[in-house]
Every structure is written in structure tokens, then in C-alpha cells.
Amino acid sequence: xxxxxxxxxKSVFDVPPPTRKNQFLSQLxxxxxxxxxxxxxxxxxxxxxxxxxxxxxxIGILDGLYFYKVSNSFIWVVSSILPxxxxxxxxxxxxxxxYNMKELEMSCKYxxxxxxxxxxxxxxxxxxxxxxxxxILFVGKTDYSFIRLGLYITTPYLLNCYGSLYVINxxxxxxxxxxxxxxxxxxxxxxxxxxxxxxxxxxxxxxxxWPMSFIILLLLSAREIVKLIRKMEELQWNLSxxx
Amino acid sequence: MxxxxxxxxxxxxxxxxxxxxxxxxxxGVYGLLGPNGSGKTSLMRMICGVLKPTSGEVKxxxxxxxxEEYRDSLGYLPQDFGYYPEFSAYDFLLYMAxxxxxxxxxxxxKASEWLELVGxxxxxxxxxxxxxxxxxxxxxxxxxxxxxxxxxxxxEPTAGLDPKERIRFRNLISRLGKDRIVLLSTHIVSDVxxxxxxxxxxxxxxxxxxxxxxxxxxxxxxxxxxCSVDSKMTDYLIANYPIINIREESDKTFLRLVADKSPCxxxxxxxxxxxxxxxxxxxxxxxxxx
Ligand SMILES: Nc1ncnc2c1ncn2[C@@H]1O[C@H](COP(=O)(O)OP(=O)(O)OP(=O)(O)O)[C@@H](O)[C@H]1O
Ligand SMILES: [Mg+2]
Numbered sequence: 200x201x202x203x204x205x206x207x208x209k210s211v212f213d214v215p216p217p218t219r220k221n222q223f224l225s226q227l228x229x230x231x232x233x234x235x236x237x238x239x240x241x242x243x244x245x246x247x248x249x250x251x252x253x254x255x256x257x258i259g260i261l262d263g264l265y266f267y268k269v270s271n272s273f274i275w276v277v278s279s280i281l282p283x284x285x286x287x288x289x290x291x292x293x294x295x296x297x298y299n300m301k302e303l304e305m306s307c308k309y310x311x312x313x314x315x316x317x318x319x320x321x322x323x324x325x326x327x328x329x330x331x332x333x334x335i336l337f338v339g340k341t342d343y344s345f346i347r348l349g350l351y352i353t354t355p356y357l358l359n360c361y362g363s364l365y366v367i368n369x370x371x372x373x374x375x376x377x378x379x380x381x382x383x384x385x386x387x388x389x390x391x392x393x394x395x396x397x398x399x400x401x402x403x404x405x406x407x408x409w410p411m412s413f414i415i416l417l418l419l420s421a422r423e424i425v426k427l428i429r430k431m432e433e434l435q436w437n438l439s440x441x442x
Numbered sequence: 443m444x445x446x447x448x449x450x451x452x453x454x455x456x457x458x459x460x461x462x463x464x465x466x467x468x469x470g471v472y473g474l475l476g477p478n479g480s481g482k483t484s485l486m487r488m489i490c491g492v493l494k495p496t497s498g499e500v501k502x503x504x505x506x507x508x509x510e511e512y513r514d515s516l517g518y519l520p521q522d523f524g525y526y527p528e529f530s531a532y533d534f535l536l537y538m539a540x541x542x543x544x545x546x547x548x549x550x551x552k553a554s555e556w557l558e559l560v561g562x563x564x565x566x567x568x569x570x571x572x573x574x575x576x577x578x579x580x581x582x583x584x585x586x587x588x589x590x591x592x593x594x595x596x597x598e599p600t601a602g603l604d605p606k607e608r609i610r611f612r613n614l615i616s617r618l619g620k621d622r623i624v625l626l627s628t629h630i631v632s633d634v635x636x637x638x639x640x641x642x643x644x645x646x647x648x649x650x651x652x653x654x655x656x657x658x659x660x661x662x663x664x665x666x667x668x669c670s671v672d673s674k675m676t677d678y679l680i681a682n683y684p685i686i687n688i689r690e691e692s693d694k695t696f697l698r699l700v701a702d703k704s705p706c707x708x709x710x711x712x713x714x715x716x717x718x719x720x721x722x723x724x725x726x727x728x729x730x731x732x
Contacts, residue, residue, distance in 0.1 A: 231543045240540040246528070299524030303585070305492045306518040307541035308510055314541070433494065 237309045241317045246294075249287050249322070253329050256280060260333055269340040271401050275394035277333065278352045279387045280358035284329065284382040288322040289363045290376050297376050312431045319424070330356070343401075350409040351401060355390040357416040359383050364423035368430065443469055443503065445489075445593055445623050450498035452484045452647075460485040462498070462646035471619035473634025474627040476644030477724050482627040483521050484596050485644070489625070490518045496608035498611065502593060514543065517591030519582045521598050525570050531557060531581050532566040535588060542589040549588070556584035559614065561607075575602035583611070587618075594618065594628040600633050612637050631717040641716070655716060662714050662722055667701055670694045679705060686721045 230242075260277060267273060295301045295311060304311040330353055337352075340344045362382040367375060394400050445467040452460040459481045476482050487493035489500055491507040500507040502515060525534050532553055539549035557563045560580040579602050586594060599615075600608050600658065601707075618624055618635040628634060634641060641658050643651040651658055666686070671679065676695040679685070683705055687698035699705060700722050 227547060232540070232545050236545075237540065237543065244526075244537060250569055294526065298526050299522070299531060300526065301540070302487075302520045303518070303523050304541060305489045306516060306520075306590070307538070308514045308543045309541050310513060312511075332489055 202203075232439060234309070237313070238317050241314060241319060245291055245318065245321065249291050250325075252287050253284055253325060256284060257329060259331060260336060262339065264336060269337050271394070274337075274341075274348070274351050274401065275391060278355045278394075279390045281330075281356040282325060282351065282355060282383045282386045282390075285356055285359050286363065286379060287361075288326055289367070289379055292318045293367055293375060293379075297373055299373065312428075314433055316428070319428075338389055347409070350413050354413050354416065355386055356407060357413065357420055358389075359386040361416050361420045362386060364420060364427060368426050443592060443623065446499075446501045446503075447489065448499050450485070450500065451496045452481070452488060452493065453496045458647050460488065460495075463647075463649055465642070465652075467623045467625065469619070469621060469623060469636075470639040471615060471624045471626070471637050473638030473641045474644055475623060475629070475634060475641060475720060476627070477629060480644045481647040482644055483499055484647075485629060486518075486595050486625065487520075488666050489593075490516060490595055492518070492520075496566055514589070515592040517586035517589060517594045519596045519599055520588045521601075523582060524591065527569075527571060527595065530567050531562055531570055533574070534570060534581065535585060539588050539675045544589060552588050553584075556587055559587075560584045561610070576604060576607060579603060580607065583614075592622050594624045596624070598628055599626055600628060600630060604639055608633070631715075631720050635716045643720070643723065645713055650723070651719075659714050659716060659719055662719055664699055664711060664714070665700050665702060666698065666712050666714045666718050667709040668696070668698045668712050669706055670696050671706060671708075675706060684722050686718050 208311065225256065246270060256277075263273065290297070292315060295304055295314065301311055304314055330349075333352065336350055337348055341348065345349070362385075363379045366378050366382060370378060373379075397405075445465075447463060447465040447467070449462045449464055450460055451458070453463050461481075463485060474482050474485070484493065488495045489507070491500075491513060493549060502512055505512045505515075506575065524711060526537075529537065535553035535556065536549050544552060553664070554563070554566075557566050560583055562577060562580055562584070565573070570581065579599065583596070583599055586596065596615075600611055603611060605697070612633070615624060615626065619637070619639065626634070626638075635655060639654065640652060641655060642649050643658070651661070669679075670691065672694060676688075676697065679697055679699060680688075683699045683701050685699045687696075689696040698718070701709075702712070
């Protein structure tokens with residue numbers, strides 16, 4: 200009965216068409232995401248290959264340890280591969296520039312700087328965990344102490360970080376990744392040559408060389424990271440993108 | 443709703459690209475017209491907080507261009523943009539939506555809605571690298587609109603669009619301009635002639651004219667003449683008047699030019715259009731070459 204009445208009424212009276220519907224809708228506040236949601240969504244946009252590469256290395260090492268014991272050559276192989284892990288992370292951090300999305304990202308609510316900081320934080324943390332994981336696997340299987348092993352493995356990695364960041368902070372070309380690849384290849388080969396040529400490289404004879412290089416490279420890398428963040432903050436952009 | 447640009451200046455090493463521009467923009471469509479290198483992109487980048495001004499400020503309802511809240515009300519289509527290689531059109535829009543702070547659910551709604559509006563729904567799942575220039579441009583327009591921005595800045599939005607899409611785009615923009623600030627740049631006069639409520643003409647980093655179409659055209663209204671003349675007369679006219687159009691006909695030359703009074707016998711005054719004004723200001727160089 201009631202329904203019928205409603206229908207009748209509807210058919211008798213014309214409903215006026217909504218006039219300012221769009222204006223009204225645009226004034227409503229839609230639910231927005233929080234910063235945390237943004238960070239989580241960014242995780243999904245880190246390329247799979249970055250994770251896969253780290254996983255592969257880790258599994259490879261596990262596998263290797265099963266068959267061989269940790270010899271010096273095992274150490275140089277792992278320490279020469281690690282720079283490639285840092286390369287894949289760095290290519291992820293600078294991909295906005297590589298693929299020319301910087302300008303779009305800079306104009307968004309959560310902007311380029313925040314995106315880069317998330318990438319930097321997430322990838323830095325996973326690389327760190329990977330390094331610690333590898334060290335834990337190694338330690339006890341060699342005569343070297345945890346710290347000594349840490350120095351042997353992370354110093355080439357740090358050299359690559361420093362070299363790549365140095366390039367990124369100074370070159371302004373979209374081909375930057377090719378230069379970084381070059382740096383990584385150089386570091387990796389250098390590490391291999393040094394460890395093969397100098398038999399005593401992992402002995403007491405070089406007890407000063409490793410911690411010194413480690414600390415210097417750590418400081419230099421930290422300085423480059425600060426520089427990188429400063430530059431992003433400046434929002435200055437001198438890339439001549441103008442056609 | 444008020445976007446205030448105050449004495450905005452951008453100087454590259456030794457080149458002033460934007461020279462103390464002050465403007466107040468309210469709801470409506472603004473067409474920024476100017477030749478290559480006049481500073482349109484530089485001006486728009488500063489309005490979007492992407493380029494740091496040498497001096498001056500940009501404020502929207504009292505919010506500075508550097509603030510997150512400002513960017514929240516902003517939609518921007520850059521003159522040139524890229525995308526991550528693995529992205530499909532739909533992925534790209536979802537990514538942009540996440541940067542603009544849309545919830546997942548709303549992002550999906552809006553992405554589909556805008557893909558439909560720009561006519562890309564059937565290729566939504568295709569990789570962007572398979573797109574033509576015009577399709578990519580339409581995707582760029584969709585991206586800018588995701589957060590329903592109060593300020594919409596479009597840098598040469600119609601570049602690469604075919605005539606059908608151009609018209610569709612024009613209709614879309616005039617609708618969008620009802621309740622937001624739309625600033626679009628172009629060198630194609632007809633893009634803004636009918637949809638811009640205010641036309642801004644930019645030259646060497648400055649806004650040399652601003653106003654409605656009628657106001658702007660009034661500068662040369664009644665001064666545009668057309669005539670068909672022989673070659674001797676042609677030379678004379680080219681040497682003495684700003685020429686807007688030249689067309690060789692079988693035995694004569696058709697000329698459209700600007701003159702205070704009738705330049706020659708048989709010349710007829712015709713109604714001025716925006717293109718006349720544009721060429722009047724910007725083709726000095728062209729004349730001299732000929
Ligand atoms: N990064 C830069 N470094 C130095 N000069 C620049 C830079 N970007 C732009 N310019 C100069 O500033 C001036 C204005 O450039 P802008 O890109 O703003 O012009 P435009 O009006 O957008 O031109 P177009 O119509 O070609 O897009 C030009 O002379 C250009 O050479
Ligand atoms: Mg431009």
C-alpha cells in the first residue's frame with residue numbers, strides 16, 4: 200500500500216534534476232590515506248627484481264655453504280657480488296630520474312622527496328639485513344671473527360655505494376644508470392683483482408687497511424647521502440627538460 | 443578560491459625566463475598563449491612547486507606553494523613526462539592516485555572513471571609503451587584529474603591530439619573550468635579561443651595582454667584587412683604592414699594584414715580573430731625573413 204503511494208507520488212510530481220550536484224560533491228571531503236598507507240603502497244612499487252636478486256644471493260650462499268666450507272675465495276666471490284645488490288637498490292632509488300617521472304612526482308601530495316626517502320629507507324634496511332644475514336651464516340664456518348669478516352664483505356659494497364652516489368650527485372643525465380653500472384663493474388673487478396693478486400689481503404698484514412677503508416668509505420657515503428637528500432629538498436631542478 | 447601569483451621571477455644563469463609576473467586567478471579557464479621560449483613552462487612549473495622561483499611567491503587561499511595542502515589541491519600535466527616501463531595505463535593511474543593520497547577503493551573508481559572520460563578504457567590494461575603520443579597525452583590529462591584538483595595546470599595539453607580528440611578535450615575543459623582554476627598553455631590559438639574565459643598573452647617572460655577574448659581582440663578590431671593584389675603591390679604591402687597571412691592564387695596574391703586604415707584599393711575590413719592578434723605580436727621575425 201505504502202509502496203504504491205510512493206510510486207503514485209513519484210509519477211505525479213516531477214523530480215527536479217539536480218542542478219549543483221557536482222559542486223556539492225566536490226565540496227565533500229573524501230577519506231584520505233595516511234602517511235603510513237602511502238609508505239606501504241610505495242613498497243609495492245619497488246621492482247620485484249630488487250627483492251629477487253637479494254633472495255637469489257642469499258639462497259646461493261646457503262647452497263654454497265652446504266657443499267663447501269668458507270674459504271678465502273668464497274669470501275671474495277660474495278664480496279664481489281654484493282656491489283650488484285647495491286646497484287639494483289640504487290637504480291631503484293633514482294628511477295624517477297631515469298624514467299622522467301620526477302616532475303609528476305614532485306607535484307603530488309606525497310612528493311618526490313618523500314618517495315625517495317621511503318625507497319632509501321626500505322632498501323637501505325633490506326641491504327643491511329642481507330649483509331647481517333650473510334655474516335651470521337659465515338661466522339663460525341671460518342677462523343675469522345665477525346668483525347673481520349664484516350669488513351672484508353662490506354668494504355667493496357661501501358665503495359660501490361660511495362662511487363654510485365658520487366656519480367648521482369654530480370651528473371645530470373638520464374643515462375646515469377649506465378655510469379653506475381660501470382662503477383659497479385669496476386668495483387667488482389677491482390675487488391677480485393686485489394684479492395687474487397695480493398695473497399695476503401685477508402691476513403694480519405693488512406689489519407689496518409680494512410678498518411681504515413671501511414670507516415673512510417662509510418663517512419664518505421654518509422656525506423653523499425646527506426647531499427642527495429639536500430638536493431632533493433631544494434626542489435631545484437636544472438635538468439633541461441624543456442623541448 | 444583565489445590563486446595569487448606575486449612578482450614571480452625565474453632567472454636561469456643569464457636568461458630571465460619569467461619576469462616579475464603578478465596575477466590573480468579565480469574559477470575559470472585561463473589560456474596562456476605564447477611562442478616557444480616565452481616562459482610558459484617555467485611559469486607553470488613554479489605554480490606547481492616543481493621549480494624554485496628566483497623570487498616572488500605563489501599562494502592558493504593563503505597556502506604557500508611549498509605546502510602539502512597546496513599540492514593536495516593541485517593537478518598538473520607537464521609538457522613532457524615519462525612512466526615506469528612496467529606500467530599499464532591503469533597501473534599508472536593507480537600509482538599517481540597513491541601519491542595523491544587517494545584510498546585504494548577510490549583510486550580504482552577514479553582511475554576507471556577517467557580512463558573512460560579520456561577514451562582509454564579499452565586499452566586500460568595495455569602497457570603505456572605501446573601507446574601513441576596522443577593516447578599518452580590523454581592519460582596525462584586523466585592523471586591530473588584524479589584528485590579532483592581545485593587548481594588544474596596543463597602544459598600544452600592538446601599537443602599530439604587529433605582534431606576529434608581536440609574538440610572532446612575542449613568540451614571537457616570548459617566543463618571542468620566551472621568550479622576550479624584551470625590554466626592551460628598552448629601555441630595553438632584555436633585551443634583557447636572558445637573555451638578560455640581569460641586569455642593571457644606571454645612574451646619574453648612577461649604577460650603583455652590579459653583579458654577576455656573581446657577585450658584582447660579590441661586592440662586590432664577594425665584594423666584587419668584582406669585583399670588580392672599583384673606582385674608589385676605585394677612587395678609594397680609586405681614592406682610596410684604586419685602581414686598575417688599570404689596565399690598565392692593563380693595570378694594574384696591574397697594577403698591578410700593589419701593596418702590603421704585601408705592599405706590599398708580593394709582591401710576589405712574583416713572581423714578580427716585571436717589568431718590575427720597573436721600573429722600581429724609574434725611574427726615580426728617572419729616578415730623580415732621574407
Ligand atoms: N633549465 C634551464 N636552464 C637554462 N635555461 C632554461 C632552462 N629551462 C628553460 N630555459 C630558458 O627559459 C626560457 C623559457 O623557457 P620555457 O620552457 O619556460 O618556455 P615555453 O614558453 O614553455 O616554450 P615552449 O613553447 O617551447 O614550451 C627559454 O629561453 C629557455 O631557453
Ligand atoms: Mg613549454
